[in-house]
Amino acid sequence: MAILSKIRERSMFLIIIIGLALFAFVLDPSTLGDFFNSNKVNEIGEINGETVSRQEFATAVDAYKQQAGSNVSDMQATKTVWDNIVRKKIYQNQLSEAGITVGEADVWNEVINAPSVKSNPQFLNEAGLFDETKFKQFLADTKENNEQMWSAWSNYMNQIRDNAERNTYNNLVTAGLGASLKEGEAEYFVENTKLNSQFVFVPYSTIADSLVTISKSEVEAYVKANPTTFKVDESRDISYVKFDIVATPEDETAIKNDVATLIEDFKSATNDNEFLNENDSDINLDLGFKYKNSVNNQVSSEIFEGSKGDVFGPYKDQGYFKISKVVEVAKMPDSVKASHILIPFVGSQRATPDITRTEDQAKKLADSILNVVKRSNRKFADLAKEFSSDKSNSDKGGELDWFNYNRMTPAFRDFSFTSKKGDIDVVKTPFGFHIVKIDDQKNNQTVVKLATYGRKIVPSEATENAVFQKSEQFALALSKNKNFSDVAKENNYATKPAIGLKVLDENVPGLGNQRNIVTWAFNNDTEIGSFKRFDLEGSHVVAFLTGSTEKGLMSAEKATSRVRPVLVNEKKAKLLADKLKGSSLEDIAKANNTTVRTANGVTLKSPTLAGAGSEPKVVGAMYNAEPNKVYTNIEGSRGVYAFTLTNKVLPTALPNYETKRKTISEGRKRLTFKMYEAIKKASDIEDNRANMYVGN
Known part of the structure; x- marks a missing residue:
């Protein structure tokens, strides 16, 4: 009975819903299916009739974010993945229409010929040659036992396929983008023909802007006449x-006073790390040596004149109020020159795949090399060339350039700066075991270790x-x-x-x-x-x-700042037309209170007129003009012109135009990005990502 009651209560609601659906069907029968079908909701877009589902898109975005890590935001990932999907489907569509297929064999050949696969020691046989069977077995084992690694390999091979499809299409198209010798000849003459002319120039600025009125309807008409230029999202x-x-000044004063109350306790503390933790320091203990120029200049002089156990501050530094305790005073160089031999092991940072020795084996090798160089220092360079994995300096006998205190990893740094010139020893770092030899040191000076308590300045x-x-x-x-x-x-x-x-x-x-x-x-x-x-x-x-x-065309209000200067110049050109009438340039110049100017050696490639500036349209008119004929009312970028072509100097003909033809052909073949953009523009792309990322 309770269920029947609920049905009765909601019957009117159901009738309304069904009624709306039937009404929609009467208007357009195709909408009934959509009304009860959630497919539309699950679409993120459509490319040339092929649907991109939400699930496909979301999976691709997640995969890309995992690969890119924390360096990419959600929207950056969204944009990259969408662009990749669009590119992939456009190329697949083009290849399909051309009847061309990139098969599994094509992809496999690309994979096994990749240097990272073909030269990998893991896939080489006893003779040092690539073994395809070993590689296949590796992929089979990976698919069975390592889901994460298999996913990475799958993505890699899919990328190989996408690249192969793109390159196949581009290569087919660019193969037909050659150039003829006649084109080479025409380009040569266009670029090198020199024009000599006389002209009269009347700038648009001679007419005040206040004399020209531009209406909203004129701006709208211009926008509609140039839709490509004013298309907006x-x-x-x-x-x-x-x-x-x-933080206000009052907040800062309160924090500073609070830090100051800790000075005496800090002086008497026997464990500085515990003191910082117990008093909630906002900075961690750093007991690296400090040079005077690296300490805040408010307190540096006092600190370097102080003694072990002295506490200085509070002082403001990089958004904190701090107090610093002198833990140790020493003498150290500010620069060291050293040589090293690096012996890495499996698991050490930057160890290459061919490193198979364990940590114990690496330590034994390093110790044996140390014994050799201690007995004969002269062998250091040869041993570095033979054993060191640091190839950036092994050819120089392991010699490093001068370096300062903060450049090297801590263990390497500490040995280099606390040892004496000539000392040699083994030092372990995250990169492996180093046999380090101190070659030279300079600028010995006072340094200090500081335990610093800090409180962040917050409101x-x-x-x-x-x-x-x-x-x-x-x-x-x-x-x-x-x-x-x-x-x-x-x-x-x-x-x-x-x-x-x-x-x-x-x-x-x-x-x-x-x-x-x-x-x-x-x-x-x-x-x-x-x-x-x-x-x-x-x-x-x-x-x-x-x-x-x-989405559509830019509104007149927003387009006005771009369109108005164009329309103003067009109207000014019409007002200037009556002023540029005359049988000779001298008459036109006199009527406009200006002079006849001369332009010599002008080319279409460098269309600059002396005293007027760059005027490609005017120079183009000169190129096609008849000699010694007066041309008037030529509208340029900066004003209206009248001119006479006095001489057209053709370049010396070449025996052949193969070089120019080749330049044109190669230039066309480099335009694969523009080619893709043209295909993309001609494609039917529906982008509904906004529905996924904007709540309504």
Whole structure:
């Protein structure tokens, strides 16, 4: 009975739903299937009729992020993966239409001929030659026993396939992108023909801008006539006020005084590391030696005149208030010159795949080499060439350039700077065992070890609350239908714009990676005039939506700054047309209170006119002009021209134009990226990623 009751209660709701579906079917029968079918919801896009599912896309994004690690953001991964999928499917479509298939054998040949596979010692036989059977067995074992490694190999082979498909198509197309000798000849003459002319130039600036009126409809007409230039994606414009949460002078004073209370306890502490931990130091203990120039200059002089056990501070340094205790005073060089022989082992950093010795074996080898060089120092260089894995200096006998204290890994550094010239010993580092010989040292000076307690300078809770209240009050004023700019001005708050945010952007100018703000700006319920407060790391932001642009052609308002100068010059050219009438250049020059100018040796490749600047359209007109004929009302980039071609000097003909033909041909074959962009432009691509990353 309870179930029947619930059905009765919801029957009207079900009737409405079914009714809406049937109504949609009457208008368009194809919509009924979509109404009850979630396929559309699961599509992320479509490329030339081939669907890209959400699952396919999400899997590819996850794989890419695992491969790239923490260096890539979600939106960067999204963009890269989408671009890769589009490229892959476009090339596959082109090859399919051409009836060309990249088969398994093609991919396999690419894989086994890759240097990283063919030269890998793991896949070589006793004769040192690549053994395909060993490689196949390795892949079979990997697939069976190591899922993570098999995934990496699968991705690698898929990448090989994608590259093979792309290269196959590009090679087929570029094979037909040659050039004829006639083209080489034409290019040679176009580039090297020199034009001598006389001209009169009347700049657009001779007519005041105030005499020219440009209407909104004219801007709209120009945009519609040039759709490619003014095509825009969906975007949003916002303004925002940022309320930074920073420590006040009062906060700093309180922190400084608090740190100062620890000085006496720090002096008497017998275990400095425990003291830092028990008193919640915001910096860790660092007992490396410090040179005077590396210590804060507020206290460096006092510290280097102090004694062991003295405590100095509090002093402000790199966002902290610190107190430093002198732990040790010593003398050390500031630079060392040394030589080394590096013996790595399995598991040491940067060990190459051919390293098979264990740590114990590496230690024994290092000790035996040490005994040899101690008996005969002259053998060091030869042994470095024979045994050292550091090939950057093994050819120089293991000799390193001069290095300072902070350049080397700690164990290597400590031995080099605390030993004496001529000392030799084995030093273990993460890279293996080093036989180190101290060749020279210079600039011996006082150094200190410091135990430093630090407290980060952060705003107090009262300061955080005060900043929060400011942002809340600003948002509250906006909720009362007050103007964003007016409220900001009343409170002396600086407003900052972020213009042209795209739906998959994550960076907001001035705020950095703030994907949540972009998502809000594109939500269906966010309209122009909407606002929202965001709590960011170290600040609060109140954002206000100021503009919304839909996908299509740029609006007249946004296009005006680009279109107006073009239309102004066009109208000025018409106004100047009457001034450039006359039977000779002298008459035209006199009527415009200017002079006849001369241009000699001008080419289409370098279309610069003396006193006027770069004018490719005008020089192009000169190239095709009849000699000694007056041409008027030639519109250029900077003004209107009248000219006479006085002489056209052709270059000396060449015996053949093979070199020029070859240059043109090779240049065309390098344009594979432009070729891909042209195919992409001609493809039918539907990108619905926004539906996956913007909440509605």
